[in-house]
Amino acid sequence: MYKLNMATIRKTKVGKYTYWQIVESKRVNGKPRSVVLAHLGTAEQLLYRLKEGPFEKKIRSAAHGAVELFYKTALMLELPRIFEQSFSVQKRDGLKVGQSLLLAALHRAISPGSKRSFASWAKQTTLPEFSMFNPAKLDSQHFWDQMDTVTTKELAAAEKAITLKLIKEGLFSPRLLFYDLTNFFTYIDSGNERSSLTRRGRNKQKRHDLRQFGLAQAVTKDFLIPVFSEVYEGNITDKERFIPFLTRLREKLAELHISLEEVTLVFDKGSNTKNNFAALDTKKIPYVASLSPSYHQELLEIPLSRYRKVKVGDHEILCYRTCYEVWGKERALVLYLSEKLRQGQIQGLTQALEKKYSLLNELKQKLNNPRARKKQIENVQNKVAEILKGERGPELIKVSIQDKGSGRFDIEWELDKEAYRRVTEDIFGKKVLVTSQDGWSDQEIIAVYNGQSNIERVFKHLKNSYHNAVQPQYHWTDQKIRVHTFICLIGLLLSQVLWKKAKDLGYTISVESLIDMLSQVRKADIITVTGMKGKPAKESKLEEMEPELKEMYEELLNTF
Template identity: 35%
Template sequence: MMCGMALYKKTVNGNVYWYLREMARVDGKPKMVSERYLGSAKDIEKLLDAKEAVSVPERTKHLGFGDSAAVWGILARLDVAGIIEGVVGPRRKDAGASVGTYLALAALNRVVAPTSKLGFADWWKTAAADRFTKIPASVLDHRRFWDAMHALSLEQLAVVEERIALAMVAEFNLDISALALDMTNFATYIDSANESAPIAQRGNAKQKRTDLRLIGLGLVITRDGGIPLLAHAYPGNKPDVTQFPVMIDALGARHLKLAETAGAPGDPEVTVVFDAGQNSTTNFSCVTDTHLAFVGSIPPSHVTDLLQLPATDRAIVDGDRFGGLTAAETRRVVYGTERRVILTHSPTLHEKQVAGFTQTLTKAQAKLAKLTETLARGKTRR
């Protein structure tokens, strides 16, 4: 017997009434098995309103969940808080949370919605993270974060970093047979009058934020995926060119230790990546003496003849991976040694540069036009 439900309309004295009928096929013929009276359209509306009044809450609150849960899940898988506590010691009895937990929460915030430690508790109230971390906003005073950061010395920080890197290698099966070293800096919002963070200094900001204090950073990253493993921080007012040898020595030794501890087969292949900011005869000699592979950058003004090459001299590098990127390879003497030199051209970057140049040119022309108009009126100030 096959059954089905359907709405059925009856009109009585010009009024429409609705019924819910259950139909079934009995002995091969359709037959009504049951019928329920629903009432008029108004009656049905009242029933729905009553149901919604019971099921719909009086008010709702929207909290962020997915991003916080995803990041916290990764931190938990790597046992970041536990690793930190294993280095700095157990939690104080009067502390709302352990040092490891506070620093893990700081990392969570940096990934999801970077804010100051002063504003952390307010941000925490906008997320649902307290549901799965079991950490209330009441213990997230900014001073607790500062205490946690002060509890970790630079030497302990290096140990924590290496242990987390080992956990990442083990948990995600990272390939550390090929690594890259890179240098950069990033702007911070540390107040100019704050003397508690001497590493944050004014310098040549790669983000063009000349109004903010900078921190320099050298990184060891996996060649596959660019996952950072080890870091070396330095004051933002130190030119990259002076920090380059220090970074090579510091991170070079640490990455070899990491590879040995992780049980990587053979010596990992390391490529040092640097831009023109690190260029000097001393630095080129330094990286050459380490026998590490390296990729650097030289200003176009040093190889003006290469800029005259016709586009037909360049070939597509890898259409699937890099689109229309083309390159031409040759050899040149760079900082006293003949080296392999590759000239590249990116259509995408070219279009962006043209757009940026056009925008700058338009602004300059507008200013010149305004100046010309002012001079023509003869009303300039002396």
Template identity: 30%
Template sequence: MADCECAQRGHDKAKRNDLRTVGLAMMVTPGFSIPLIHETYPGNRPDSKQFLTMMGNLKKRIRKISGKDVTITVVFDRGNNSKDNFDYLIDGEDMPFHYVGGLKKNQCETLFAVDKSQFTPLEGDGLEGQSTFRMSGFEAYGQKATAIVVDNPKLREGQLQGVMRDMANASNRLEELRKRLIARAEGDIRKGKAPTVESVTDSAKGMLSKEFMASVFWFKVTSRKGTVNGKEKGFPLLEFGTNTSILNGIIDRDLGKTVLFTDRGDLSDGKIVTSYRNAWYVEHGFRQMKDTSHLSVRPMFHWKDERIKVHIFNCVLAFRLCSLLRLELDKKGIQASTDVILDEMEKIKTVDTFFGNPDKPTKVQTFSKGSDMAEKIIGIYNLKEIYKVR
């Protein structure tokens, strides 16, 4: 692997640190996730650095196709945020791009604190029950642009489930620690290293390391005097509980909110929100290519950069063709995912039937019976005529 630059040890989201990682960057269309450009890069390169390379390639591609500079709005997630990236996007000397991105909470605490009475309801498909607060001239990454705070009750509900799950886990762990300390103080546990106030405090803090837990829970470590082998000794004990008012404040202030950042102040709040959420199509593309059923990039039995890049090129090409197939079928009234289409078509088999004289039989080829959707696809593309079957 010494001569391979693509496959590198890096941060693996699947926690497969035993494997080398190959980076894949893709730019896709909204709607059907049709790949426009892609690039293979070393797996230890941060996304924010690869972003500049992709934007440069996109500008070259646009100029080559259109012969001129055009107005483009790029949508990307928070993982690509950096001052260099924003500076490059708005560079007026090199075909500036508009952008719609997101901000992390620690970059816009004041926006999370805005009272809900100042929010305006959103209108449009998929935006029911949601509201926004807009602030012009908000500064981040050296840029002054429009910030949109989106309040989404469904997102809050999902996040609250996670918070409650973390609270239950933390409470169980703290209770187990409390019982162990009592057992040691009463002499039921004698083996092992004796805990101290400091060690118990550190353990409790570690149990509350998940987001919001240190704020929601309170704990107190006290010391009870006792005697061990005739010697007086202090035994640490633990008390803990939750603060309901703080939890309610977190639910109201922090949960269910997303902050977007864009230089397209001319767009409506609803358009900005839907544009940002269209980045989901990129994630859909990556999930499709990680799926081991169809179009799978993995496993990759190659050890040289050239072969790795050709392998990924073939996978992206297959994904592009399937995305275009979905687009065509959608226009014909067939709405289905790539996996469903391929699964249904895979069930169609070619059947050879022989008639007449056994020495010189007549062979007739037919397709096996497929689902209603598969039969429609066969008719749309005249597959029986192409493959000369009945």
């Protein structure tokens, strides 16, 4: 009888190495046995045979550009040293507290996620290679335990040391500081009594149903580098927080041997009260701020014919300067026309008027419904007043109520075209600035205040779900919330410093685009098999990328 014996390939392990063999099943002394026909060697040696010569094989690819440059930025600012000196030397999973906080900051800046998601993110990057840690060990418990050791005093010490380093590197000029506040909603349960920071208040993301905490910040004019921040209770208004902030800012600047009187503070109308301006006067703190136009209607009535043209940057702007009594004191005021603001106000007014027209039309249909109940004229007047309330409704929409008798009424309305023209042409678009810097020109005052939009961009960064996000934050105690916010602000600091480097090189992209582009720079581990004997050569090299990205990456790398 003819027997067909089929040869097969078999894997065998010797120590930690895997080899391949060609084997055939035969009977030896009447028993089936696998007989080795040929030793093929390792998988790489087998491929060498098949390709009849040397070859390369990629065995791993990881995101590299963003984590590398962020880490180098941290080294430039000496954050590892500062953190080691500021925080506990407790070690967990081979890392000190400061090292864990820095890694968490890189995570929040580049690809925000929960502490639980850190390990899976880090494994996809080259961060573990040059930071020397095992990502598998860094679970959420690791970060919670490390964060537990951090005190408010240690956070203040770290912030002070970082600010001194920024001054040394020329990244912080105290001449101008922009101040603003925001808040972040949380999902902390109403019954949680461990957190006194999170309170219900007016949330700027319209989540009034949730507990929130506030964040006050002062940033530099150039590149939005945060130099002072403070977490506070969520039920405190912007106006209430202003004087405590001035006190803390004075203390912080004194530690840096900077007098608050040397700094011009720029803030918006949300912090305006008589007491707050009295505090500025008493402490002799220079300021540039905006006033709410609605409280100074007589200023808005000043015709544009009395304004003069000034050049601010590349734009010509109409402005008017005067002295005016504000909260019991003569102050320098600058009114100027912003066409961008005017167009936005007109768009908002148009939407508001359309909504009021729709409500008036609904009321008209109800009044003309034969089945409608009889009404008193006072009821109709009250309903009309309710519809017109706000958005200049009573001023712009003229409504006439017609009495048809027997408790029946009808309404007609029209837009007051002259009032509409006066509002949109003579009032809209005007901003009112107040300053103690009497010696500054109109151009300087306007240019400085326009920089206030910078800090608003900072808060947008902190609420960007893709980079530098404070939310979501899965912490339920005040101490953890403060440490978590500190981590996020360190990530923001690194982002802004790296963005400044890119700007200095001539790249005009947003900080978010910069992070996204650098995240595309990947490094691959390559093994090269050159023969049947010896271990394959292993090396790491950057993967191919667009020439523009490669040029930017290399130029940024050369700045360190």
